[in-house]
Amino acid sequence: MSFKTYHAFSVTEARKEEKEELPGTVADNAPVVPISAQLKYNIDVVCEYIVKKIPIPERNFISPPNMIVIRSFDVNKPGFEVDEIRGGAAGGSIVRGVLKVNQYIEVRPGIVVKDESGNIKCTPIYSRIVSLYAEQNELQFAVPGGLIGVGTTMDPTVVRADRLVGQVLVEVGSLPEVFVELEVNFFLLRRLLGVRTKGSEKQGKVSKLAKGEILMLNIGSMSTGAKVIAVRNDLAKLQLTSPVCTSRGEKIALSRRVEKHWRLIGWGTIQAGTTHDVPPSPI
Template identity: 85%
Template sequence: MRLQHIIILQNNVDLIQENVAMNQYEAIQCFIQGTVADGAPVVPISTQLKRNIDVVCEYIVKKIPIPERNFISPPKMIVIRSFDVNKLGFEVDEIRGGVAGGNILQGVLKVNQLIEVRPGIVDRDESGNIKCTPIYSRIVSLYAEQNELQFAVPGGLIGVGTTMDLTLTRADRLVGQVLGEVGSLPEIFVELEVNFFLLRRLLGVWRKGSRRQVKVSKLVKAEILMLNIGSISTGARVIALKNDLAKLQLTSPVCTSKGEKIALSRRIEKHWRLIGWGQIQAETTLEVPPCPL
């Protein structure tokens, strides 16, 4: 995927013996030889015991340059969690709207700003066709950790308090959606044309009775894949293939744009395994009702 800065974390080393951890460390070093990750640091860590977390933070701060931030474009945030902050027994005037948390990709979010969430409420009409109704709301609070903000910019996780109905945000129901300024968000897609690149071998899958990794077979028309686009995971059926281009029909609509990178996974032995990645080239959009505001 043409990544420029790579750090490899060998996680959960507190759950295994020291000699096993050393063997795994050497296996990782062997695995990345000759790849773009050759020479990248491999850091054994334990999040439970907080071992080497400071090393990871130091490497990120000192070795990875701060990315350029776009504060001018209309704000766009990927939702990675959503929840209800109200507690049992709250009085009516104490009840607060739903909260969305995620990463701001561009622009600036401000308190009292009107926002749109896409794809929004997904349903089907009488003919079985997918229908999307974007959610419109207003920002009433912004938080970074425990700090209350008047505006939020790209970098770090942001909690956005809204006037949304609590049933829309409970139990991470907004995960995978995109939040931003009204009328500025990308289109909603039901089909994608993707320029794809397959891995040579499956990661972590070995041939029975040998230490040889299983090769990744070519895509097949009508097979079902799992796509990761932003923070959403959705199924997709391959409906057409031509060289390294594939047309995919999505099981659920997504809000994304051309040029976006996606991950491709295939179901192998009851598990979804990463088989490659792709870049969106074209799409079939879904019509949505106009903003009522």
């Protein structure tokens, strides 16, 4: 079978599966574009659809700034003199609000430790913005959209090697909540994604959530474990293995361990939760 024949066969089979799976879902009647990133087929078409069909989200410049940290690092090189040492840097996307140079910020949950009794204690990290960058462009302020690099006065040891990934950078005094338990309204997929099947065998169905099982949650850029402590219809109460700074209405992804791998099984929306007491700001 030639490559072109095989490629046409694969597209035909994929379209057949789409007709069976998509009706009745949110993707019903949505445009489907076959692509191959390795062979660079139709990547330009996907980009065109994104630009022309997906509306630009509304940007909120008024609310207190809130940035999801997706990486953090120490910008200092070995051998730097004491006077040359700079504070740690964080990179991420601003969800809402505007960050400005010389603005005082805090990172939540911050430093998380357990005491002798096993109780969790969160201490936010307080700092000041000394620089803002978008790629190689130095900024005086940064707005939602795109990736932003934030230079701070934080101890480089605290931020090195992506130690702040999953945390939230906010303005001092905006008081975002830190949760240790979540109540979510969830929706499960019909079938498992990314699991190998033999021949024409269909993907396995996603079973219902069970009390006591362990899931992995993705909230913003944070990945954390969660224990299901109660389930009722499409509502679940989850106990987190580590505290998370988030807000009600935020979307989360649910994954279950299948054949030694975490597989996406559904998504949900945070409805409520149990918050953790955070020490008041010293600034």
